[in-house]
Amino acid sequence: MHTAWARAKENITKAQEEMSKHANRRRRAVDWDVGDKVYLSTKNLRNSRPSRKLGQQWVGPYTVLERKGYAFRLELPKGSQIHDVFSPDVLIKALNNPLPRQKAPELSSEVIDGQEEWQVEKILAVRLRRKQLQYQVSWVGYDPDPEWYPASNFKHSPYKIREFHAEYLDLLGPLRDLLAWVAEGEAGETSYNHRTEVEAGKTESLLPTTLN
The missing domain is CATH 2.30.30 (SH3 type barrels.)
Known part of the structure; x- marks a missing residue:
């Protein structure tokens, strides 16, 4: 009984050593440290x-x-x-x-106001949920995205929203603060203090005549 237990223990130890060797072979060499x-x-x-x-x-x-x-x-x-x-x-x-010949990796986003921001390729659709505009979009470098996002996500892409509503005059929107977003962006004063609601039944009056 003692011999059988000793053999089992030895086999377990060998198996653990093999697993450790295999894991070490798969691990990448680390060329950075704390602070890098x-x-x-x-x-x-x-x-x-x-x-x-x-x-x-x-x-x-x-x-x-x-x-x-x-x-x-x-x-x-x-x-x-x-x-x-x-x-x-x-x-x-x-x-x-x-x-030489060593390139930095391709980044999938940029950081704006401390948060990662994905670049909008095109606004695809708009809808109203609880008096809040939401958009479907395509993103630069990404697969098709079926999700709906609040208008507030796109304050750094006001021109894309403006282009969309200028092309689709019969659709809902745009949001009240769109022209303010554009002005802030041009002045370099963009912030996240804004409204994203629209008034039901008054969407035509929300469409600025300067969109074209």
Whole structure:
């Protein structure tokens, strides 16, 4: 009985060693440390944004705050709805001085007011929900997105909204503050203090004559 238990224990130990060797072979070499900046792969990220195109894309760079075992904690933008600890398999170092032929990764978003902002390619549709305008859009570099987003998401894309409503004069909208958004953008004074409601039955009066 003792011999059988000893053999079983030995086999378990060998299996654990093999698993450890296999894991170590798969792990990427880490060339960054706390304080460095890294890009984060969007491969396994899930959020309210549209699904990405096939192929790996990256966001960042983000500062490495802490090493936790074999993983790293990043300084993500405020309001991020994802856990801030990542395996090095989804990170690459941000190079301050890239070597010849060495390119930075293609970024899938830019950061505006501390939050990642996806670039609008075109406004596709509009609807009214609880006196709030919502839009369907296509995003630059992303697959078709069936979701409806509140108008407030597109304050940094006022020209796209203006183009849409100028083309579809018979549809609902635009929102009350559209011209103010355009003016703020041109003056470099864009903020998130705005209204996104429309008045039912008065959509024609909300369409500025300057849209064309």
